[in-house]
Amino acid sequence: MHTSRISLITSKETQKDFWPFLQNLSLNRYHALKELYENEKENPITEVIFIESKILKRGFEKEYKKLSTAPSLIILPEKIKKSSIISIQNIWTYFLTKEMSPKEISQLVQIAATAARKRRRISALREHQSKTSFNQKNPILQLITKLTNACTSAEDYPDLLKAVLTMKESIGFQDASIIFTNNKNDLTALYHAPHEGKIYPFDFQSKIRPSLSLLLKNSPSKIVSTSDEEAKALNEFTKHPWSSCLKLQLSHSNRTKRKETESLAYIFLFRRELVSFTEKELWLLELASGPLLLAFEKVSMLKKIDLASKEWRSTFDGISEPITVIDREFNIVKANKAFANLIEADVKKIKNKKCFSLLANRRSPCVECPAVKENQALRIKGKNKNDLLAWSYSIKLDNNDFRFQFYRNVSKETALTAALVQSEKMAALGKLVGAIAHEINNPLAGILATSQLLLNDSSNTIPQEISNDIMEISAAALRSKKIIDDLLGFTVNQENIKELVDIQDCILTSITFSRSALKNIKLNLNIDNNLPKTLISSSSIQQVLFNLITNASHAMREKGELTISAHYVEHDNTIAIRVFDNGPGIQAETLRHIFDPFYTSKLEGKGTGLGLSIVKNLITKIGGTITATSTPGKGSSFNIHIPVLNLN
Amino acid sequence: MKKILIVDDEKMIANVLARVLNKEEQTTTLFNSGIEALQHLQELHKTSQFYDLILMDLLMPEVSGADILNWIHTNTPRTKVIMMTAYGDSNIRTELLQRGASIVLQKPFENILDIPKIVSEILR
Numbered sequence A: 001m002h003t004s005r006i007s008l009i010t011s012k013e014t015q016k017d018f019w020p021f022l023q024n025l026s027l028n029r030y031h032a033l034k035e036l037y038e039n040e041k042e043n044p045i046t047e048v049i050f051i052e053s054k055i056l057k058r059g060f061e062k063e064y065k066k067l068s069t070a071p072s073l074i075i076l077p078e079k080i081k082k083s084s085i086i087s088i089q090n091i092w093t094y095f096l097t098k099e100m101s102p103k104e105i106s107q108l109v110q111i112a113a114t115a116a117r118k119r120r121r122i123s124a125l126r127e128h129q130s131k132t133s134f135n136q137k138n139p140i141l142q143l144i145t146k147l148t149n150a151c152t153s154a155e156d157y158p159d160l161l162k163a164v165l166t167m168k169e170s171i172g173f174q175d176a177s178i179i180f181t182n183n184k185n186d187l188t189a190l191y192h193a194p195h196e197g198k199i200y201p202f203d204f205q206s207k208i209r210p211s212l213s214l215l216l217k218n219s220p221s222k223i224v225s226t227s228d229e230e231a232k233a234l235n236e237f238t239k240h241p242w243s244s245c246l247k248l249q250l251s252h253s254n255r256t257k258r259k260e261t262e263s264l265a266y267i268f269l270f271r272r273e274l275v276s277f278t279e280k281e282l283w284l285l286e287l288a289s290g291p292l293l294l295a296f297e298k299v300s301m302l303k304k305i306d307l308a309s310k311e312w313r314s315t316f317d318g319i320s321e322p323i324t325v326i327d328r329e330f331n332i333v334k335a336n337k338a339f340a341n342l343i344e345a346d347v348k349k350i351k352n353k354k355c356f357s358l359l360a361n362r363r364s365p366c367v368e369c370p371a372v373k374e375n376q377a378l379r380i381k382g383k384n385k386n387d388l389l390a391w392s393y394s395i396k397l398d399n400n401d402f403r404f405q406f407y408r409n410v411s412k413e414t415a416l417t418a419a420l421v422q423s424e425k426m427a428a429l430g431k432l433v434g435a436i437a438h439e440i441n442n443p444l445a446g447i448l449a450t451s452q453l454l455l456n457d458s459s460n461t462i463p464q465e466i467s468n469d470i471m472e473i474s475a476a477a478l479r480s481k482k483i484i485d486d487l488l489g490f491t492v493n494q495e496n497i498k499e500l501v502d503i504q505d506c507i508l509t510s511i512t513f514s515r516s517a518l519k520n521i522k523l524n525l526n527i528d529n530n531l532p533k534t535l536i537s538s539s540s541i542q543q544v545l546f547n548l549i550t551n552a553s554h555a556m557r558e559k560g561e562l563t564i565s566a567h568y569v570e571h572d573n574t575i576a577i578r579v580f581d582n583g584p585g586i587q588a589e590t591l592r593h594i595f596d597p598f599y600t601s602k603l604e605g606k607g608t609g610l611g612l613s614i615v616k617n618l619i620t621k622i623g624g625t626i627t628a629t630s631t632p633g634k635g636s637s638f639n640i641h642i643p644v645l646n647l648n
Numbered sequence B: 001m002k003k004i005l006i007v008d009d010e011k012m013i014a015n016v017l018a019r020v021l022n023k024e025e026q027t028t029t030l031f032n033s034g035i036e037a038l039q040h041l042q043e044l045h046k047t048s049q050f051y052d053l054i055l056m057d058l059l060m061p062e063v064s065g066a067d068i069l070n071w072i073h074t075n076t077p078r079t080k081v082i083m084m085t086a087y088g089d090s091n092i093r094t095e096l097l098q099r100g101a102s103i104v105l106q107k108p109f110e111n112i113l114d115i116p117k118i119v120s121e122i123l124r
Helices: A012-022 A033-039 A060-066 A082-087 A102-132 A139-152 A157-165 A168-172 A208-217 A228-238 A256-261 A279-318 A337-343 A355-360 A411-457 A464-491 A503-513 A538-555 A588-592 A611-621 B011-021 B034-046 B065-075 B090-098 B114-123
Strands: A006-009 A027-030 A048-052 A072-076 A093-095 A175-181 A187-193 A223-225 A244-250 A264-271 A323-326 A332-335 A378-381 A387-397 A400-409 A499-501 A521-527 A534-536 A560-569 A574-581 A625-631 A635-643 B002-007 B026-031 B053-057 B080-085 B103-106
Touching: A006 A033, A027 A033, A033 A048, A033 A060, A048 A102, A072 A102, A139 A157, A139 A168, A139 A279, A157 A175, A157 A187, A157 A264, A157 A279, A168 A279, A175 A228, A187 A228, A223 A279, A228 A244, A228 A264, A244 A279, A264 A279, A323 A337, A337 A400, A355 A378, A387 A411, A411 A464, A411 B011, A499 A503, A499 A538, A503 A521, A503 A538, A503 A560, A503 A574, A534 A538, A534 A635, A538 A560, A538 A574, A538 A611, A538 A635, A588 A625, A611 A625, B002 B011, B002 B034, B011 B026, B011 B053, B011 B114, B026 B034, B034 B065, B053 B065, B053 B114, B065 B080, B080 B090, B080 B114, B090 B103, B103 B114
Parallel strands: A006 A027, A006 A048, A048 A072, A072 A093, A521 A560, B002 B026, B002 B053, B053 B080, B080 B103
Antiparallel strands: A175 A187, A175 A264, A223 A244, A244 A264, A323 A332, A323 A400, A378 A387, A387 A400, A499 A534, A560 A574, A574 A635, A625 A635
16 A cells, blocks of 8 residues: 655644644654745655644745645644635645544545645646647658658668658758668669659679779768769769768678678768768768668568568479468468469469369368378379379468378379289289199190090091090180190290390291291281390290281281381380281270280180280280280281390 | 000099000000109119109109109119190299100190100100
8 A cells, every 4th residue: 555645734732732643644744834845845755734724824825836746735623714725725625623533534644645646647747748749840850750651661672762862851962872782792782863863773784893892891980971982983873963972881780690691781862062961961861870770671671581482482382292281171371383283273273272172173171181180191082083192281370270281193103003913913813823724734634635535546436426526525625725825825934045036037937837827918027137136035026926926817817918027226225026917907995905814806715815915924024015006997006115135 | 565654643644645555565554643653663673673664744742743753863764754744834844854854745735646656756
């Protein structure tokens, strides 16, 4: 509780009388108001005065007004003149009676003290206001106001020069320039504001760089007049006559830590008439340097932010994996170019769209979205049938949750995995086929041998009908043998011995083997004479060619024209072999599956559907490639590329 | 008189082979198990007897054709061996030829009637 400052002003006798009432209050005792005034002249502290009415009569008002502040009055009981009461009624007064208890008096003192304090505050405020009232038309104030406004709105380097130009009238100059340097004192930008025209950036050429740099280096204090040497350098870009020039240097040299990356700014004010700048004008410029420096720092900061944001943007866009930033509602806040490419949309049209709609063509978030389920990657089937892997990273900006969504197009990986699985399946199938073939071959050998033996031994003794039946058995067994041979050919390495092989020889041997298939077919050979020899299994190539020739013969129904060509392809060091016929060709759908095992266009029982699959297997094993093209109605072409390998 | 031993756990084949090879100038003995055939060969070996030619399957339970081939290679190298296999691996074929087999026949045979010709060719 605030302790009230109380003064008791009475005669000595009266003090004795009132003592019992006032004993719990801390009092300054005086016998006249004048004493209080003298005592508190410098530092008024009294808030409540207990004053004897007797003393009031003795020139009270005069003394009371001398008190700079107005304490509350409590008047001790005795009759006073009516006129005195009127003269003191504008201050808080209370007439004490002898019937009041000490507690009541104590309360009264508190109220009086509060009132006094309130009055004191009001008067202090008034006094303050009267002291600080100023003239709005003060020219310095106007200058600072204009300059500050210009500095506040400055966003770029030329804006700083605009701010300088607000002082044109006050300081009295016609032209102004601003020059920026980096921490190595290299000129980075120069803007000039001629009196007659607009601000223009100065396209400085190499010849003025050194002279200006020299000029800028030799600046000892913040504001300096120019020397003759400096004038010469400045004339290279001012291009108008001037008589005196002031230079103001804006730097934050006291911030040594940041100096490395800071740039400096120099402001030049040019005066054309032959009058020097006065002390007052220098002072005004000094005054202006504060706001200008702040504006310069702000512009530098904005530039840095702009640069950082550009850097961020280009980094973001430079990342080859698609990335988006989404908010809690799955709206895309930002997306990089890779993402735009992924969904084949304009990067500008992506913003604020739902990620699940753009990516997966969904109306609701993907099930188990990594943005919802932490630490979990999700496989998404994308719009364009891409397989995407998505994962998420949470960030908090200004109390908002955002998520970096990373995507990877794993379509190729998926395809590769599928191919791998397929090849593993084929390997397993191969083993199975091998085992089955072995198990079947044994009894089949018995059936075939027995039926052949029966036909041979007993052709004379058994009836013709039974003989015919046995012949059927024998034929069926032979067909089974052929199927199993094919199956084994598909899975088992027929020949592993590699040797330096002349492909031309291989082709000719294959043709010899296929003589029966080629009986009514016109054969064209177009083989380069000096094909390089290659390290390869000749039987593999022979089997490939034999299969292709037999297939072509079947396709042409054993009638037509078959061409086999072979030549060396230098750029990838391969031998290209082409087998093409003018048969009916292959439908696109069939062509797509032509190398798949068990896929056949022949009638049931006529083929196993393994021939071309074996071909593909063999070519792949020797590191080559095979493709098929066809024009239905005109013919088909099989193109093989085998690598040329030599003993080294 | 040439002595021929036929070993195949596939009875049908063994029988058919015996029938086509049973001629005036040669006798055939038949086994349907590799282990029995080997024991038989070892018994004969004690009295210094041996077969002129053995036709046998490669894959048989317990004692395989390859095992018997090895035994013959070291004990009665004068015995000619025709291996038969229903398994088409060329590496195995090469291996068998290196171990002393005269020929490796792929089962099923294209024509059973070719077998006597092959046998006479080898025995000649």
